[in-house]
Amino acid sequence: MSSPARQPFGLAALKDAAIAALITLGLFAPVMGLRTAQDNSGLTIVENWWPVLVAVAVVFFGRLILNAFFWSDNGFKVTDLIPRGEATAKVGETLAKLLAPVLIIVAIGLPLIPGLDRYYIDLGILVLTYVMLGWGLNIVVGLAGLLDLGYVAFYAVGAYSFALIATVVIPNYAPGLELWAFWICLPLAGLLAAFWGIILGFPVLRLRGDYLAIVTLAFGEIIRIVLLNWYEFTGGPNGINRIPDATFFGLEFKRNNGFADFFGLDYSSTQKFIFLYYLILVLAFLTNFATIRLRRLPIGRAWEAMREDEIACRSLGLSIVKTKLTAFALGAMFGGFAGSFFATKQGFISPESFSFIESANILAIVVLGGMGSQLGIAIAALVMVGGFEYFREFEQYRMLVFGLAMVLIMIWRPRGLISSRTATVFLKEKKTVSADMVAEGRG
Amino acid sequence: MSEPLLAVRGVKTYYGNIIALKGVDLDVNEGEIVALIGANGAGKSTLMMTVFGKPQAREGQILYRGQDITRMETHEIARLQIAQSPEGRRIFPRMTVYENLQMGAAVTGGQHFASDLERMFTLFPRLKERMGQRGGTLSGGEQQMLAIARALMSRPRLLLLDEPSLGLAPLIVKQIFGAIGELNKDEGLTVFLVEQNAYHALKLAHRGYVMVNGVITMSGTGRELLAKEEIRAAYLEGGRQ
Numbered sequence: 001m002s003s004p005a006r007q008p009f010g011l012a013a014l015k016d017a018a019i020a021a022l023i024t025l026g027l028f029a030p031v032m033g034l035r036t037a038q039d040n041s042g043l044t045i046v047e048n049w050w051p052v053l054v055a056v057a058v059v060f061f062g063r064l065i066l067n068a069f070f071w072s073d074n075g076f077k078v079t080d081l082i083p084r085g086e087a088t089a090k091v092g093e094t095l096a097k098l099l100a101p102v103l104i105i106v107a108i109g110l111p112l113i114p115g116l117d118r119y120y121i122d123l124g125i126l127v128l129t130y131v132m133l134g135w136g137l138n139i140v141v142g143l144a145g146l147l148d149l150g151y152v153a154f155y156a157v158g159a160y161s162f163a164l165i166a167t168v169v170i171p172n173y174a175p176g177l178e179l180w181a182f183w184i185c186l187p188l189a190g191l192l193a194a195f196w197g198i199i200l201g202f203p204v205l206r207l208r209g210d211y212l213a214i215v216t217l218a219f220g221e222i223i224r225i226v227l228l229n230w231y232e233f234t235g236g237p238n239g240i241n242r243i244p245d246a247t248f249f250g251l252e253f254k255r256n257n258g259f260a261d262f263f264g265l266d267y268s269s270t271q272k273f274i275f276l277y278y279l280i281l282v283l284a285f286l287t288n289f290a291t292i293r294l295r296r297l298p299i300g301r302a303w304e305a306m307r308e309d310e311i312a313c314r315s316l317g318l319s320i321v322k323t324k325l326t327a328f329a330l331g332a333m334f335g336g337f338a339g340s341f342f343a344t345k346q347g348f349i350s351p352e353s354f355s356f357i358e359s360a361n362i363l364a365i366v367v368l369g370g371m372g373s374q375l376g377i378a379i380a381a382l383v384m385v386g387g388f389e390y391f392r393e394f395e396q397y398r399m400l401v402f403g404l405a406m407v408l409i410m411i412w413r414p415r416g417l418i419s420s421r422t423a424t425v426f427l428k429e430k431k432t433v434s435a436d437m438v439a440e441g442r443g
Numbered sequence: 444m445s446e447p448l449l450a451v452r453g454v455k456t457y458y459g460n461i462i463a464l465k466g467v468d469l470d471v472n473e474g475e476i477v478a479l480i481g482a483n484g485a486g487k488s489t490l491m492m493t494v495f496g497k498p499q500a501r502e503g504q505i506l507y508r509g510q511d512i513t514r515m516e517t518h519e520i521a522r523l524q525i526a527q528s529p530e531g532r533r534i535f536p537r538m539t540v541y542e543n544l545q546m547g548a549a550v551t552g553g554q555h556f557a558s559d560l561e562r563m564f565t566l567f568p569r570l571k572e573r574m575g576q577r578g579g580t581l582s583g584g585e586q587q588m589l590a591i592a593r594a595l596m597s598r599p600r601l602l603l604l605d606e607p608s609l610g611l612a613p614l615i616v617k618q619i620f621g622a623i624g625e626l627n628k629d630e631g632l633t634v635f636l637v638e639q640n641a642y643h644a645l646k647l648a649h650r651g652y653v654m655v656n657g658v659i660t661m662s663g664t665g666r667e668l669l670a671k672e673e674i675r676a677a678y679l680e681g682g683r684q
Contacts, residue, residue, distance in 0.1 A: 298549060301538075305546045308535035315495060315529055317521030317550035317597065 013067035021060040028055045100375050103382075107281060111274040121273045123389050125280055125345065129338055130385045132284040134365040134377040136334030139291055141363065142372035143300065144327035145307025146204075147213040150220025151362050153200070154193040154332040156227060156354035158339025161189040163240040163349055164233075182246035186340050193336020194329040196223075201328035205321055208310070220359050227351040239350025246344045248275055276345055283341060287334045288374055294330070303327050304372075361385075368409055370416025379417055446509055448473045448601055448633050449494070449525075454503035454513075456486075456493045463489045465657040466503065471601065476627050476634045478648035478665065480641040480678060486657040487637040488530050491605050494635075495527055496520050507601070522550050526599035530606050530637075532590040536579030540570055543578050543589055547596030555598065563592040566622050584615035591619070595626070601633045602626075608640040616640065620647050641678035645669045653678075 033052040036043050110116070110124050137151045165188060166181040177184060204215050227234045234240070245252070251259040253272035260267040294300040302323045306313050314320060343349050365384055369376030383405075388398060409417065447470040456464040463486050471477045481487050493500050496517045505513045512520050521527070526547075535543050544563065548556050564571040567588040573581055578589060587607055594602060604623070608616040620643055626632045638644035645651050645665040653661040653674065661668065668674050 298553075301542060301546060302549065304538060304542075305535050308537055309533050311497075312529060312533040312535065313546075314497070314517040315521055315527045315533075316546055316593070317518050318546075319516075319518045 017060045017063040020063045021056050024056050024059040028052045111277050127386045128280040130381040131378050132338045133362045134381050135287040140331035144303040149213050149217035152354045152359040153220040153223035154335030155339040157193045157196045158189040158336030159343040159349050161192040162340035162343045163243045179247050179250045181244045189340040190333045190336040194333040197328040197332025201325040241348040243347050370418040373418040376418030450506040452504040454500040471635045474631050476648045478636045478644040478651040481654035485654045524600045526594035526597045527603040528590040528594040532586045534578040534589050540573050547593035550597045584611050604636045
């Protein structure tokens with residue numbers, strides 16, 4: 001009414017509300033209005049139009065009210081609710097500064113809380129495993145920009161390497177070393193996984209983007225299917241069991257003559273889990289530390305430069321072969337470490353644990369966290385894995401909430417929770433521009 | 444005369460079955476600025492890329508200081524003190540200016556990094572102001588300066604520039620061409636320049652080549668070419684500043 005160009009209030013709003021109400025009717029009539037019910041003659045349809053009527057009325061009047069008060073030209077707009085990139089980037093950065101030390105302290109202190117339920121330590125182990133996997137994959141996806149949908153393959157290679165060496169090789173050829181199995185196998189599993197990373201790297205040297213993603217996806221499936229069908233070697237679907245526990249540098253976690261006796265402590269079954277917790281924490285920190293250090297070395301810069309522009313890299317004299325293979329190998333190595341840990345923690349592995357959904361989960365953690373951001377990945381892993389486990393009772397709604405969270409994050413923070421890439425060199429002052437301000441698409 | 448720094452001999456390059464360079468001969472002598480001009484699709488950029496081994500020439504030879512580099516890998520060629528500022532600049536958008544320059548020095552192993560950096564900042568003072576900023580947030584002209592500076596960080600003897608004036612305001616073009624001239628005069632840097640902007644390019648260059656449909660049709664000193672009627676008609680009329 002105030003602006004002359006607009007139709008008098010009523011007509012346009014009524015029309016809009018009527019259309020919305022019609023859509024509601026169409027949607028809700030079959031869903032809420034009709035129901036099948038068991039009857040002694042079989043299935044019958046029960047009609048119940050009241051809920052439909054209420055829904056239509058709510059939509060109609062709700063729409064009218066929204067039109068009247070919120071959607072006028074100079075009024076409040078729903079899109080205002082979505083924070084602008086700049087604002088969220090700032091919030092993200094400040095939060096990041098505060099959150100990182102807090103998270104580290106919590107991570108270190110968690111098992112020391114007296115009387116803590118073992119469930120939380122288990123949950124912590126699970127979250128940290130995914131944090132480590134996320135950080136490992138981040139080298140490949142976040143830094144080197146190679147979209148890898150088969151990361152779980154390296155996790156599997158690590159787990160199976162450990163399981164096979166510890167259950168077959170060591171008892172038969174080096175029986176004295178059984179207590180050290182984990183510590184011997186951990187580096188071996190990492191090396192083997194790195195080797196498989198290079199094996200995958202060679203055929204995909206010339207591929208990029210979507211094509212690379214497809215091949216890595218296939219690679220992940222090949223590994224799983226081989227594990228499933230090579231019965232004599234891997235035990236097929238039965239998997240491998242009785243994988244030895246990790247020891248505290250040769251000290252077992254058992255009632256007599258174990259870790260507790262050696263340190264003069266009372267035996268408790270929780271000790272083993274606290275140990276496992278700290279083990280994966282150290283492994284995760286190792287991954288993080290390696291990544292941070294590598295980023296400042298020429299090879300790390302080369303990864304990032306390759307992500308930005310492969311052709312420019314070549315013209316600057318960088319060998320793409322070397323750069324790609326090192327990224328694949330190092331990413332795979334950390335996946336292999338995580339796999340060994342998984343095998344020793346579970347004591348049993350089978351190909352089921354290494355399905356595509358795992359790769360997708362790890363990738364989702366990396367993408368949601370903000371590719372290349374260590375802290376973002378840790379938060380994403382905490383929310384996705386921890387949150388999922390914690391709210392197990394609401395199983396039915398988990399995927400719904402997960403989907404919603406994905407959509408919201410992609411609207412608000414299309415480049416992930418923490419998207420500002422920190423420069424590797426600082427000169428006098430730290431000047432970062434959020435990635436939101438930089439052209440999309442090349443990342 | 445001594446042997447040229449870069450010699451292109453009867454080079455034919457194909458994209459699949461389509462021939463893009465139909466036998467090109469061209470020399471770049473030590474200490475020269477050589478400009479290659481031509482219309483869109485003439486094959487100028489293809490020649491520049493062929494020198495860098497991507498795509499490789501199917502026939503003919505490319506000699507750099509007498510060494511045959513026709514079949515070498517791009518990154519190996521880049522290690523022979525040939526640097527390229529590719530078409531469309533291709534800086535690393537999410538990395539800072541400083542990191543971009545570090546990448547340029549990747550081949551040298553960072554031996555003279557600090558002094559080279561200082562040199563780049565005297566040549567392009569704008570880059571110094573923008574040092575900690577992401578490449579992608581620079582203006583087009585600044586990005587071009589960064590691309591050239593990045594190429595120079597590898598201490599090249601031969602600099603290949605693909606359309607440094609692309610999409611830039613005349614004033615910036617003048618600055619950039621000025622910088623190229625300075626480098627050539629002060630440090631004896633050899634420059635091979637591919638340009639649409641024929642007037643500026645030929646004015647700067649000692650010698651020029653004109654390419655039409657994958658063959659060199661004319662060559663001569665920059666001044667000679669600028670004076671020629673055909674060139675004025677084809678490349679300069681209306682485009683003169």
